[in-house]
Amino acid sequence: MYLSSVKSGSFQNTFSWTNLINNKHLTIPVLKFSQKGLPLFIGKIRPAELLVMSSVDQWNEDRLEGYQRERIKEKNREIKDFLKNCDIPIVPPIIASVKLSSFIPTSDDYGQMEIPIIPGNISLIDGQQRTGGFYELFYEIRSEGKKNKDHGDMILDRYAEFLKFEIPILLIDPQLIIKKLQEKNSLSDIKPIDVERAFFFVINKTQKSVSSSLKDELAYLTISAGITGIPAIEKDRWRVDLVPIVNELNKEGSPLYGLINLGGSSGLQRPIPLTSFVSSLKPLYDNPTFHAYSQEEKLQFLKAYWGAVKEVFPDAFAQTKQYLLTKTIGMYPMNSLSADILNEMLKDGKNPLLQSDVYPYILLLGDLDWSVNASEFRYFIxxxxxxxxxxxxxxxFQKKI
Structure with missing residues (x-):
């Protein structure tokens, strides 16, 4: 009822809501802990409770207020699909501030937090996109219920599963934190939103994203283990097919041995990031012949192709710092051209899996200068x-054919 009224703009004040639910409280079992004297609480909450009680203090450009970014619909739908389809729909803890609450200890640091069921009483600090995913799932289930009344039992089962889902939540009581800060620093004007904004900044500023190459490797290993339904992987599933091939290209006996940084680790002195190499193979991956190849044939073609490239431009592989060929600006065009060369070889009746057959086509480009100082590619970024x-x-290439 509340979500529908808020969406239509008809629900104007929390007093009506308070009367409707008769001043009830949500009781959450929590563990109280302290970080540098600041009290924090961790517990669990269900989606329906979170959707009714949570709010987001979004950044306002005109008033220079708030702190949250806008909800991203596409991201919300990805999370919805993840919750529906993934075998392990793990939702990381949400971090939130609770405006009105009371902690009732039962033993040591264990106890219960009683939170009045008032819309907006829980302010999301970290987790609005995850919460948005639950919004999308709730509205989808409700829409299905209206359209498919003949499948009521199945839809009710989905709704029951939705209601049972438990989300870990770390709660801060800004008033308690303000009290601690005032004891230490004599701060008089600090407000709850100031505390929330500081938490938001620390969380988002101190997190370092996983390297793109490592993400590709982890996506491949996840799919290999049989775990599916993760939207971030599924929408670029083609990358997963190519990662094990690129891994093999970095092994001894390959022309690219030791040149590919597989996990994005720093200090390895390997000029080709795995994620860039995989991305550059998209035109080749979309080639019907290459796509129809087995994994072993795909690997053979790339070995033959790059083996021929290395044979024509040996200095670029011996002195990688002095040449652009094994850097992104050289590797991308060469991999894009591989699809054209594959087509030309097939037209000429040649075997693309043999380096000796690929070599004459690469030799047509033998007069190109890939040096860092003189190459015409050096200005491209x-x-x-x-x-x-x-x-x-x-x-x-076409001028020489």
């Missing part, structure tokens, strides 16, 4: 630059 690099490479 970014995705547009790699695209222009491919155009130049293709022009040079």
């Amino acid at each position: 970014g995705r547009k630059g790699t695209g222009r690099g491919y155009e130049l490479l293709k022009e040079a």
Whole structure:
């Protein structure tokens, strides 16, 4: 009722809501703990409770108030699909501030937090996109219930499963934290939103994203283990198919041995990030012939192709710092061109899996200068630059055919 009225803009004050639910409280078993003297509580909450009671203090450009970013609909839908389809729909803890509450200890640091069921009483600090995913799931289930009344039992089962889901939540009581801060620093004007904003900043500023190469490796290992339904993996599933091939290209006996940084680790002196190499293979992956190849045949073609490249441009592999070929600006165009060379070889009746057959096609580009100081590719940067690099490479190749 509350969600529907809020969406339509008809529900104007919390007093009506308070009367409706007769001043009831949500009771959450919690563990109280302390970090540098600041009291924090960790417990669990169900989606329905979170949707009714949570609010987001979004950044306002005109008033310079708030702190949260906008909800991202696409991200919310991804989380909804994750909750529906993944075998392990693990939702990390949400961090929130509770405006009105009371902690009732039962033993030592264990106890119960009583939170009045008032809309907006829980302010989300970290977790609005996850909460948005539950919003999307709730409305989808409700919509299905209206459209498919003949499948009422099945929809009720889904709704019951939705209601049983438990979300870990770390709660801060800003008033308690303000009291502690005032004892230490004599702060008089600090407000709850100031505390929430500080937590939000610390959480988002101190988190370091996992490297893109490591994400690709982890996605591949996750799918290999048989775990599916993770939207971030499923929407770029083609990458998972290519990761094990690129892993093999980095092994001894491959022309690219030791040149690919598989996990994005720093200090390895390997010029080709796995994630960049995988991305650059998309035009080749979309080639019907290459796509129809087995994994072993895909690997053979790439070994033959890059083996021929290394044979034509040996200095670029011996002195990688002095040449652009094994850097992003060179590797992207070369991998894009591989799809064109594959088509040309098939038209000529050649075997793309043999380096000796690939070599004459790469030799047509033998007069290109890949040196850092003189190459015409040296001015290209970014995705547009790699695209222009491919155009130049293709022009040079077509002139020689």
